[in-house]
Amino acid sequence: MTYQSFEDLISAMTQEVCDNMRRAIETGKWADGRPLTREQRETCLQAVIAWEAKNLPEEQRSGYMEQQCKSGEGEPEEQPVTLRAPDRLQ
Template sequence: MSYQSFDDLIASMDQNICDNMRRAIETGKWADGRVLSREQKELCLQAVIAWETQNLPEEQRSGYMEQACKSGEEKTEDQPVTLRGPDTLQ
């Protein structure tokens, strides 16, 4: 199937197509075992993000992180980080 634009591609997608693209991105292969090219991975990733933005609530989208997406209404506590050198990781 040929699409006139990226928007046409997104409009023709459904949840199943989005899930198949997401799985292909994760595994690096299509369901039939063919390897995705770099260009295919990039296009699939853009399509998944665009489709999810139009069709899913924010908390159901790929990469959603609850803390990072909260508005500034609640005060977040500082979480200290301790850095250790490679010689202390034994």
């Protein structure tokens, strides 16, 4: 099947196709054991992100992280940061 655009491809994808692409990205190979090329990995990643953005609520998308540092007043809470010089090997 040929698609006219990337959007057509995303519209035609099913949950199963998205899951297969996600698994291929994670393992670096297709279900039959063939390795993904760099281009295939990039294309699959773009397709998974686009499909999830269109079909899943934010909290169910790959990479979703609930914000853990919330203050009670709606203002961002300051987080102290300590910078250290890297240890030098001698």
